[in-house]
Amino acid sequence: MKIHEYQARSLFESAGIPVARAGIAQTPSEARAVAEKLGVPVAVKAQVHVGGRGKAGGVKLANTPSEVETAAREILGMKIKGSTVRTVLVMEKVDIAQELYLGMVFDRDHRGYTVIASSAGGIDIEEVSAKTPEKIHRVFVHPVQGFSPHQAREVAFRLGVPKKASLEIARTLVLLHRVFVQTDATLAEINPYVVRPDETTVAIDAKMNFDDNALFRQKSVESMRDTGEEEPLEVEAKNADLAYVHLGGDIGIIGNGAGLVMTTLDVVTAAGGKPANFLDIGGSSSPEKVRRAMEIVLKEPGLRVIFINVFGGITRCDDVANGLVQVFKKMNVPSPIVIRMTGTNVDQGMKILNDSGLNLKTFPTMQAAAKEAARLAKP
Amino acid sequence: MSILVDSRTRLIVQGITGRDGSFHARQMIDYGTNVVAGVTPGKGGTRVDGLDVPVFDTVREAVEAAQANASVIYVPASASADAILESADAGVQLVICITEGIPVNDMLRVHHLLAGGNITIVGPNCPGVISPGKCKVGIMPGFIHKPGRVGVVSRSGTLTYEIVYALTQAGIGQSTCVGVGGDPVIGSKFTDLLPKFEADPDTDAVVLVGEIGGADEEEAAAWYTRSPRRIRIVAFIAGVSAPPGKRMGHAGAIISGGKGTAKDKIETLMNHGIPVASDTSQIPDLVKKVPG
Numbered sequence: 001m002k003i004h005e006y007q008a009r010s011l012f013e014s015a016g017i018p019v020a021r022a023g024i025a026q027t028p029s030e031a032r033a034v035a036e037k038l039g040v041p042v043a044v045k046a047q048v049h050v051g052g053r054g055k056a057g058g059v060k061l062a063n064t065p066s067e068v069e070t071a072a073r074e075i076l077g078m079k080i081k082g083s084t085v086r087t088v089l090v091m092e093k094v095d096i097a098q099e100l101y102l103g104m105v106f107d108r109d110h111r112g113y114t115v116i117a118s119s120a121g122g123i124d125i126e127e128v129s130a131k132t133p134e135k136i137h138r139v140f141v142h143p144v145q146g147f148s149p150h151q152a153r154e155v156a157f158r159l160g161v162p163k164k165a166s167l168e169i170a171r172t173l174v175l176l177h178r179v180f181v182q183t184d185a186t187l188a189e190i191n192p193y194v195v196r197p198d199e200t201t202v203a204i205d206a207k208m209n210f211d212d213n214a215l216f217r218q219k220s221v222e223s224m225r226d227t228g229e230e231e232p233l234e235v236e237a238k239n240a241d242l243a244y245v246h247l248g249g250d251i252g253i254i255g256n257g258a259g260l261v262m263t264t265l266d267v268v269t270a271a272g273g274k275p276a277n278f279l280d281i282g283g284s285s286s287p288e289k290v291r292r293a294m295e296i297v298l299k300e301p302g303l304r305v306i307f308i309n310v311f312g313g314i315t316r317c318d319d320v321a322n323g324l325v326q327v328f329k330k331m332n333v334p335s336p337i338v339i340r341m342t343g344t345n346v347d348q349g350m351k352i353l354n355d356s357g358l359n360l361k362t363f364p365t366m367q368a369a370a371k372e373a374a375r376l377a378k379p
Numbered sequence: 380m381s382i383l384v385d386s387r388t389r390l391i392v393q394g395i396t397g398r399d400g401s402f403h404a405r406q407m408i409d410y411g412t413n414v415v416a417g418v419t420p421g422k423g424g425t426r427v428d429g430l431d432v433p434v435f436d437t438v439r440e441a442v443e444a445a446q447a448n449a450s451v452i453y454v455p456a457s458a459s460a461d462a463i464l465e466s467a468d469a470g471v472q473l474v475i476c477i478t479e480g481i482p483v484n485d486m487l488r489v490h491h492l493l494a495g496g497n498i499t500i501v502g503p504n505c506p507g508v509i510s511p512g513k514c515k516v517g518i519m520p521g522f523i524h525k526p527g528r529v530g531v532v533s534r535s536g537t538l539t540y541e542i543v544y545a546l547t548q549a550g551i552g553q554s555t556c557v558g559v560g561g562d563p564v565i566g567s568k569f570t571d572l573l574p575k576f577e578a579d580p581d582t583d584a585v586v587l588v589g590e591i592g593g594a595d596e597e598e599a600a601a602w603y604t605r606s607p608r609r610i611r612i613v614a615f616i617a618g619v620s621a622p623p624g625k626r627m628g629h630a631g632a633i634i635s636g637g638k639g640t641a642k643d644k645i646e647t648l649m650n651h652g653i654p655v656a657s658d659t660s661q662i663p664d665l666v667k668k669v670p671g
Contacts, residue, residue: 214482258628259535313520
């Protein structure tokens with residue numbers, strides 16, 4: 001799960017990390033009021049989950065309260081990579097001697113975490129990693145042993161900043177680790193973290209992502225979810241306990257099991273089709289789940305065909321087929337439906353589908369079904 | 380022979396009084412698995428309808444009373460990490476965790492607390508382990524399998540069934556099929572299981588079913604060419620068309636920072652001499668063809 005910069009900033013602030021003074025606004029006049037309280041000049045920053053907002057014109061400097069109002073008017077309502085800006089963060093302008101990158105990520109390959117610090121702040125860390133890897137310093141953090149201040153100092157002293165600043169940075173890294181672990185984060189990033197001319201330091205950006213599996217015990221994190229930033233159908237599917245990914249093509253895909261659905265997308269793509277979505281109804285395939293899945297897929301704009309791919313295991317193919325027929329008889333499905341089924345009692349299952357009187361196209365192999373789905377999707 | 384589970388497996392079901400636990404306990408017993416005890420804290424001394432299996436409050440009691448040597452976990456995600464640690468503390472050597480949705484931090488802790496110990500963890504978020512004809516531990520449909528000499532290791536559930544079913548239909552039986560799980564942090568990776576198959580005289584070849592995300596397939600490829608190997612490997616990778624940055628159902632199936640793409644995995648596997656099927660229907664033929 002992702003959150004906005006202003007939300008991550010407040011988590012950092014509560015953890016004791018120095019952050020630039022700031023406030024949020026939903027209207028230009030609120031933005032002006034925040035700026036008047038903070039004192040100008042300020043930066044007005046669009047709050048969206050996608051990256052690259054600076055390049056898109058979503059961050060503006062303002063020197064007077066009326067400039068703040070103008071900047072906020074321009075940014076609010078702006079579309080950045082499909083996200084509409086509904087909130088801006090108005091932040092004091094900080095004097096900068098040096099910009100750094102500080103971050104911590106879940107490190108899957110080493111089954112732990114990695115703290116990352118770089119003297120090249122303010123730019124995309126992956127770009128730094130590709131072009132000037134010598135400017136990136138990493139330290140592995142053991143999930144049980146934790147992260148000691150001396151480990152933080154070791155990284156901080158490698159950044160080539162004044163000693164006073166290094167000690168502050170080490171303290172920030174320790175606090176970043178603490179908030180990361182306490183909130184079940186998978187990423188915490190400050191880019192840039194600023195060294196001021198007087199050698200004090202401050203965060204002027206904040207980013208955090210979280211482990212979806214841990215949200216059951218992170219209610220305050222979950223309350224920060226902004227569903228306006230997520231695909232509406234993905235939100236609806238999540239509420240129905242289905243795994244859904246919007247992909248934008250015209251062939252709706254439903255299957256049981258993540259690996260099988262992923263493979264279905266691959267086969268459809270190889271056949272020249274464009275999947276509209278990924279939808280996993282789970283290992284079993286109850287009629288109720290199929291019905292909910294159909295309701296969501298049918299909302300995909302531009303849908304031309306539905307391709308259902310089911311493996312009948314403990315729930316045998318004949319049971320799955322009976323469930324499908326029961327669902328389709330009650331629903332008015334405007335798009336053609338292609339079904340591929342395999343597993344236990346596949347012949348009985350196919351017979352049930354073919355004898356149902358419904359307009360279902362059944363195939364024994366994924367490849368043949370995918371080819372037909374791609375053909376039907378052609379305008 | 381086979382790996383991990385066989386006729387000597389004496390199994391505990393953690394969460395046996397729950398809906399999934401009781402259903403699958405029955406399925407496993409019907410398959411012939413020796414389910415010796417169940418555990419649900421607070422339900423010790425009770426019975427599960429229609430099951431002739433004693434229920435205990437703790438794994439330790441179950442191990443002592445029934446000489447169990449393996450455990451399968453069907454408890455909710457919030458309690459699963461502790462369930463694994465409880466089995467480990469009670470001396471169980473093999474723990475298979477079916478539960479989906481366990482927080483990453485919980486599995487990191489479990490992994491590091493138990494690393495280097497005399498215990499094998501399979502999963503979480505997996506279908507389990509089956510040695511056809513001998514023992515089934517998990518949620519897979521037993522009757523699609525057939526005893527034989529091909530091992531299967533997979534990050535997937537139904538996709539594995541699909542492939543196993545195709546193997547069985549083609550007359551190719553399996554020694555042991557292991558679902559390693561779809562999470563980013565799992566107990567046993569491909570590289571933990573391949574050496575066990577290599578050491579099993581009754582396994583000739585292994586079908587490796589991978590997917591986008593992580594580097595477990597690349598590690599498996601490197602293991603394969605590190606020394607001469609007796610077993611042959613055939614692979615399949617799901618997610619060739621998956622977009623970056625999107626979690627494709629499994630928590631671990633995500634291309635992040637440009638890493639973990641199916642294309643890279645397929646290239647690496649092929650560079651290490653492992654044939655990769657471009658679709659699942661080719662797998663039986665590839666298995667028949669691999670030089671052995």
